[in-house]
Amino acid sequence: AQKITQTQPGMFVQEKEAVTLDCTYDTSDQSYGLFWYKQPSSGEMIFLIYQGSYDEQNATEGRYSLNFQKARKSANLVISASQLGDSAMYFCAMREQSTGNQFYFGTGTSLTVIP
């Protein structure tokens, strides 16, 4: 079974609008972390936001917020007020304590911001 599932291969959003990128995960661990990374065409992986499994509040970092629904095993990324520079690949990842902190990545979502 896939540890991380991203069902949206590509998404389009109008500049200044908000967009939600979906991510579901599969784990039986109680302690785990969820991460979102941005990968522009230059290839570097840029850390955006983190959510711990015990965190009760949704994580926020500037224009990024993580909609964490533990019972649904869902960790969607919300980008508010989209900018042209947000156009990139976005990867959801999970880290489980039981597997020695190995990271599992999804297949990514390509986001295009339209002017």
Next chain:
Amino acid sequence: EAGVAQSPRYKIIEKRQSVAFWCNPISGHATLYWYQQILGQGPKLLIQFQNNGVVDDSQLPKDRFSAERLKGVDSTLKIQPAKLEDSAVYLCASSLELAGGGGTDTQYFGPGTRLTVL
């Protein structure tokens, strides 16, 4: 704080040749990872080091790939001989905590090495 450094940034070789990549993690980070990312896919873990020991190399094609982290700091990844399907971006990442330290630690990535095998 300096980030993860990788070199070279780009490499073009012919099949059956050898190639080596270098990574210097963030200072003080105990854990170092090498990933292979084929175009259009997510990163795939090749090997994970904790200091200078190997934690996980289950997906490393050991007949042609090797990696070392001799002094627990920088690391090299080698491919010998290269195949066409090795064309990919090779990403190095590091994290502060030791393996098993809990699911909270963040990985920070280097800029990657884009390998093209002709």
